[in-house]
Amino acid sequence: xxxxxxxxxxxxxxxxxxxxxxxxxxxxxxxxxxxxxxxxxxxxxxxxxxxxxxxxxxxxxxxxxxxxxxxxxxxxxxxxxxxxxxxxxxxxxxxxxxxxxxxxxxxxxxxxxxxxxxxxxxxxxxxxxxxxxxxxxxxxxxxxxxxxxxxxxxxxxxxxxxxxxxxxxxxxxxxxxxxxxxxxxxxxxxxxxxx
Numbered sequence: 567x568x569x570x571x572x573x574x575x576x577x578x579x580x581x582x583x584x585x586x587x588x589x590x591x592x593x594x595x596x597x598x599x600x601x602x603x604x605x606x607x608x609x610x611x612x613x614x615x616x617x618x619x620x621x622x623x624x625x626x627x628x629x630x631x632x633x634x635x636x637x638x639x640x641x642x643x644x645x646x647x648x649x650x651x652x653x654x655x656x657x658x659x660x661x662x663x664x665x666x667x668x669x670x671x672x673x674x675x676x677x678x679x680x681x682x683x684x685x686x687x688x689x690x691x692x693x694x695x696x697x698x699x700x701x702x703x704x705x706x707x708x709x710x711x712x713x714x715x716x717x718x719x720x721x722x723x724x725x726x727x728x729x730x731x732x733x734x735x736x737x738x739x740x741x742x743x744x745x746x747x748x749x750x751x752x753x754x755x756x757x758x759x760x761x
Contacts, residue, residue, distance in 0.1 A: 615670050618680025650687025659688040659713040664753040675731040686717040715752035
């Protein structure tokens with residue numbers, strides 16, 4: 567019959583100290599790396615989400631709550647769809663809700679209540695074809711044609727700051743156009759490019 571021997575008091579103290587230090591190290595690393603993730607989760611779990619958008623071409627804007635108590639507000643979505651319509655053809659398409667949430671997350675990251683200037687939201691295939699003819703770098707199957715992309719700027723904020731905020735979220739595509747002073751964001755695959 568064998569008996570388990572209890573470690574000596576000094577060995578127990580050493581193990582406890584080591585375990586405690588290891589725990590504190592892991593806790594510190596976890597809390598450091600997940601602060602922004604936890605903040606994003608807390609912000610997205612709030613009871614309301616709002617957007618402030620302005621289309622400088624049409625001089626139309628929207629400023630209000632688009633999500634309340636776990637549900638998107640239908641009248642707000644209709645207003646956003648209208649503001650982000652194809653202004654060349656007046657075609658309206660439902661804007662992807664994930665795109666609205668992405669704009670919302672960027673506004674939280676920048677601690678701004680906008681308004682974001684919408685330079686190009688939804689694009690009909692006709693409009694997109696015209697832009698492809700003008701600019702060879704324009705995607706033929708652009709996420710704009712699906713209501714999943716927007717070209718934005720934020721007055722009073724450098725475009726590089728807007729791009730960095732979008733980049734840090736690591737969601738979707740980000741195009742950086744410093745000469746034209748806008749950032750393209752979409753909810754497609756994660757990728758980055760610069761004009």
